[in-house]
Amino acid sequence: MRVAIINGPNLNLLGSREKDIYGGESFEDYLEKLGVWFPDIRFSYFQSNIEGELVNYLHKAASECDGVIMNAGGYTHTSVAIGDAVKAIDVPVVEVHISNILAREDYRHISLIAPACRGSLFGFGLAGYRLAAEYFSNSKDSN
Amino acid sequence: MRVAIINGPNLNLLGSREKDIYGGESFEDYLEKLGVWFPDIRFSYFQSNIEGELVNYLHKAASECDGVIMNAGGYTHTSVAIGDAVKAIDVPVVEVHISNILAREDYRHISLIAPACRGSLFGFGLAGYRLAAEYFSNSKDSN
Amino acid sequence: MRVAIINGPNLNLLGSREKDIYGGESFEDYLEKLGVWFPDIRFSYFQSNIEGELVNYLHKAASECDGVIMNAGGYTHTSVAIGDAVKAIDVPVVEVHISNILAREDYRHISLIAPACRGSLFGFGLAGYRLAAEYFSNSKDSN
Amino acid sequence: MRVAIINGPNLNLLGSREKDIYGGESFEDYLEKLGVWFPDIRFSYFQSNIEGELVNYLHKAASECDGVIMNAGGYTHTSVAIGDAVKAIDVPVVEVHISNILAREDYRHISLIAPACRGSLFGFGLAGYRLAAEYFSNSKDSN
């Protein structure tokens, strides 16, 4: 099973800045753990600060993967383009946010991506990625 | 580990009505599966259509459980009282919704409960409860 | 034909308080008149000030009645839970309000229940219940 | 007893267009049935697509009728003028809508006419006119 993980703007800073909010672990380190926990999944990883490159990668993932785990960061709340891309492709997308966006500023309460996603996970820290992977792993058998 | 599952209004109808949206499985049946998947967790289950009884049970769970999985149904969007109860207790609460509330009517886009929760899970169907349990199960070790 | 009449909060005070708005007749007295006007209908009656009990009774009515006449009182404007219950059950529900809610405070202009109802009747006083019963009575033949 | 039925814009198309929503019966046919059901009422009927002619007819009806049944169609949501006319005349007006306007687009949730009406009836199809007539018929005796 192939699952693409797509991280949006500023998530390249994970582990090096604002550690009190996002923790001190880099995503690359966490990715390795995911590989250990889910030996049956082949993960690919893409991060970009550029909205349109995230759209591009979603198009690409649609033909190469069985599932997408996406954290669109700040574009979550403003990007009609990414929301349209998620809706346009057939592969199931699970939305992850490290913090609970519903407990932060008002303008973060809206997700233009959620309506087209299979499911959304907010506030579990990096563990949200693990639960999303778990979802894909479980969905191979009945749940 | 003890985890309380609390379901709100109309979720007693699961499996018998609106099967196209919520599926044909009753929650009682699903609860059994959860027991099998998580042998290390002792689940308790409570369902009520009465807002204040959900508050009562949250108070009770606070002293008897290590975690709460809550689907407050229609009260999610209107109950300051349940949100206050979640904030008042110390035990971590994970919010689950079967459908993706962010993809439905506008008045379902607000959760008064999410800001006080550890994390929120929307749209995974009954599998959302499994992922929530997975979160508690994982959190015993590092994640 | 069996029709359940469900009255929500404060409607137990009918006939004893705010008589200038709601008149001086108790609902129990009016219920008797309904029995006389519609000999072919067996009415059951339930009143509660508790939102969740109204949900419970709607679930119960769904399997025991051919129609429901509901005045959800103050819950009309705030209860996603009752609106969901009306939508979840198959039996037709007719919404009644004694006063014209569209002519009162702004927060009474919204009905979360109406969208799932067969029809809505506002402002006819107690006569609204009679018209609702008339609707069920007529609907046995073509109209 | 004389009751005027006033229908607003596009209701002349009843029975010939959008039959899935409004049914296949023309209002003229239904009017005949009303005559049979209510032999004690003399119905007059007026339809216009022109807002101001509806105002004119309301003025006229005020001196010639004992009651008015009005479906202002699309003007319901925008016409201060018709609302003012209903308020200006003394004869009781009952508002009817074939579909449940509270379950349609947001801009149909407002009625500028309802606040001045005796009562409002939404969503019963053509049967709403029958219930409105029933209201006038009943109101001759105590209800």
Next chain:
Amino acid sequence: MRVAIINGPNLNLLGSREKDIYGGESFEDYLEKLGVWFPDIRFSYFQSNIEGELVNYLHKAASECDGVIMNAGGYTHTSVAIGDAVKAIDVPVVEVHISNILAREDYRHISLIAPACRGSLFGFGLAGYRLAAEYFSNSKDSN
């Protein structure tokens, strides 16, 4: 000097209905007084309940009059068409309302006509027409 007075919907009822708000004098009677007070002005008068006829008459007045006194009644708050007509013509238009629209329902606080008018007069009763005529009368000399 020629001045057209244009009255909108329901103003034909002046003097016969809602006398507590609008007084017991018909506009025809008041028009005679205006003739006495302003012997130098030739008044023409038009009343219609139909929005488009008011537009038509404004077009006509543009070439026949030196000034227009307009009370658009309920169309004041909703008619882009009349506002556009006032803007399109060159003759100065003075807006009059018998009651103070800023002291009534919220939806009457907006005038789509005022922005294109020379001036607006609210709340003086029928005396507002006199003041408007006074304005035209005065404007012949310096003011």
Next chain:
Amino acid sequence: MRVAIINGPNLNLLGSREKDIYGGESFEDYLEKLGVWFPDIRFSYFQSNIEGELVNYLHKAASECDGVIMNAGGYTHTSVAIGDAVKAIDVPVVEVHISNILAREDYRHISLIAPACRGSLFGFGLAGYRLAAEYFSNSKDSN
């Protein structure tokens, strides 16, 4: 092919007023040019300042034409009735506005007619009518 052109309020003034915005050409003159450019289309033309007459003509056009080009003028932003009429009829309607309504006052940014139209054209001046006719002309063959 028969195409009806329907113009709403104040468009009878085209060419004689506000020439800086709308140009100095009357619609009658432009209509002649259209006849030259599209010899295969038989144009009928209707203009009214009265909302309901536009509704009437839409009903009429539905049975007599293959397409409608409509500029509802100021009614565009307020007329539920015309929007309903467009939706009720089967013949395709193309909406035209001479100026770009999205670049003018806020209250002109809404079109209650557009959602039921085949397409909308804003801001091309009178050339918008030519493009709309082009659309109908092209649609006879594949595009």
Next chain:
Amino acid sequence: MRVAIINGPNLNLLGSREKDIYGGESFEDYLEKLGVWFPDIRFSYFQSNIEGELVNYLHKAASECDGVIMNAGGYTHTSVAIGDAVKAIDVPVVEVHISNILAREDYRHISLIAPACRGSLFGFGLAGYRLAAEYFSNSKDSN
């Protein structure tokens, strides 16, 4: 007859600044003309840029005058205090604005003073004060 004219903030600049909007005449000069036009009225005049002094003067005028002509300038749109003062006193107040506030910025469309005034006059330039005085002069006889 005694009439107080009260002018609010920045109106002391009349005639010396922004002459294209407000004209080149000082209010003191205009006041003299008013004295000539209305020999039967004794005018007193007060101008202040301080909100509370306008309140003070309204209290004072209540016992000394038969009428007040008030242009509250920029306080019109924000001063609950002045609105309360107008409501608290018994003497009739007529509101005047030199420009048409309904044709300017959105925040000038609201008048917190109008609801308590006898009438409001917008957009007539300085001539608005003359019309207001005319109102008081006329109101001594029947109008």
Next chain:
Amino acid sequence: MRVAIINGPNLNLLGSREKDIYGGESFEDYLEKLGVWFPDIRFSYFQSNIEGELVNYLHKAASECDGVIMNAGGYTHTSVAIGDAVKAIDVPVVEVHISNILAREDYRHISLIAPACRGSLFGFGLAGYRLAAEYFSNSKDSN
């Protein structure tokens, strides 16, 4: 004199949770102090997390008490039903909130209960109940 104190949802936790906000004293302990401070008042006390039970108790208190002190907790902001109950009964109700609801989240700035109350007291901590009792105590004599 009999005064009922009614506490809403989560107020049973007073003294045991969120002590930094609400203090460490249980309401039962405070009730005893009230008894000492006001020997002339017989207090009854009711707490419930269930909205409808608060309605029930208000109905009951109406016939048994001379005054009600009510802290509706989270229902304050959402309960049309409790607001209606307060309006329906004749006994004076004083609203109390421990914290200053106007200084907290936006959704706590609204009280649906206040408009029907004799007075409202926010932000005095438990001392608010003492002041409310003081009000009833004082009101026996002139104030």
Next chain:
Amino acid sequence: MRVAIINGPNLNLLGSREKDIYGGESFEDYLEKLGVWFPDIRFSYFQSNIEGELVNYLHKAASECDGVIMNAGGYTHTSVAIGDAVKAIDVPVVEVHISNILAREDYRHISLIAPACRGSLFGFGLAGYRLAAEYFSNSKDSN
């Protein structure tokens, strides 16, 4: 103990105008009663209709008093400046309103002062000042 009472705009009219709302007692008379009821408190009193003078006096009171009782009148709803002043000073301020501002016009539902106050008291008439004084008097001992 020294307590300053500060009254805002129009409160100098207490007892002489709008007696049906505010009663017939002047504040000076009530102040004397307060002196009798609270012999342990030395009251100072200040009233002004000028917003900035209220700010000035708050600054002054901060160094001379142990507590402030403030009724900012109409400035309550609009004065960021007074709210800032209350926040800037260290002495506790209790907000009083004679009428229940939450039961009046919408623009009176907001208090820019409340968030910085120790507590707020609405709707008790002049008795609100007594309760506020009671609060300061009680707060010397435990409450």
Next chain:
Amino acid sequence: MRVAIINGPNLNLLGSREKDIYGGESFEDYLEKLGVWFPDIRFSYFQSNIEGELVNYLHKAASECDGVIMNAGGYTHTSVAIGDAVKAIDVPVVEVHISNILAREDYRHISLIAPACRGSLFGFGLAGYRLAAEYFSNSKDSN
């Protein structure tokens, strides 16, 4: 004549996804047809999912083309940057949308680009591009 066609995010998927909405034809195929229909126009084509590249290309087109046909896709509703670019350049831009954005989700009803465009075309499917080209083709001669 040189005309640039610029397509925004997800429009590279045309013809391969969501065919029920957008049809089964790729834009490249359609571009060829355009070449046939308009032999006098040299078309250049640019598509990007990256907002800033669309800005870049607009700058470039400004010096190389006589007109631009732009479908900014999802950026239409959120991109101040593209709107500013259209305003900054001198070459006329015609806005095209395949579907009628005014008939879809609320957040698609806004175009930040339209106010700076020569004209806008919504809802004609791919034929919208043809009409836009027609506009440029016609504008060489009088229209």
Next chain:
Amino acid sequence: MRVAIINGPNLNLLGSREKDIYGGESFEDYLEKLGVWFPDIRFSYFQSNIEGELVNYLHKAASECDGVIMNAGGYTHTSVAIGDAVKAIDVPVVEVHISNILAREDYRHISLIAPACRGSLFGFGLAGYRLAAEYFSNSKDSN
């Protein structure tokens, strides 16, 4: 060169209160430093808590100064009167705020003064006044 510095409400407290936000330096001390840094500028200084006095001083400064540096404090967000005064005078005004008003409460995000100012400076602490003076100093030569 003469530059007036005008400070609004509560800024007289600078250096003595809320030092964590505004620092411990009084404005008088800072004014001396400004004199040292800008020997070519003659500064005048005015502070008032009274809105109208700020208007008065702006009028005065217009004829006596070459520039104004204004911090209107809390009146920034509510004073149409000060905004009008800035617009009415010819001398350039630079707006300064010590804290970043765009990062504080919502009601501080609006400046009614900024639109009429030459420029605005937020969040630089007292250094903002230095930068504003720098602007005037630089503007004597080309920049």
Next chain:
Amino acid sequence: MRVAIINGPNLNLLGSREKDIYGGESFEDYLEKLGVWFPDIRFSYFQSNIEGELVNYLHKAASECDGVIMNAGGYTHTSVAIGDAVKAIDVPVVEVHISNILAREDYRHISLIAPACRGSLFGFGLAGYRLAAEYFSNSKDSN
């Protein structure tokens, strides 16, 4: 001292387009002047029309510079991503806009970047960059 200047979309056009708004000087020319005025600052310069590249450069500047001067152009009002980047980095950022964004269209009144900036400067033309540099230059010594 190293200061990065970052310019967003369309600012590459400075000096060549819309010269009436932005002046005729290119930013490159102005940059040279800055070098002369501030010999103690080493300026680096980056301009991009691509939102994500601005995020990238902010990350880079964080480790290479002592301060950032940022004009995010049209992304100012919509980019959560850039706002997050400014918040994530430690280096102080000063926001500059050439025109006064608070005096332009409503959608330009919001800055998602300001809340994380040290200070904001609007409306000074290119001189705003000079003042921002002045701020960094001054901040080396006490101010």
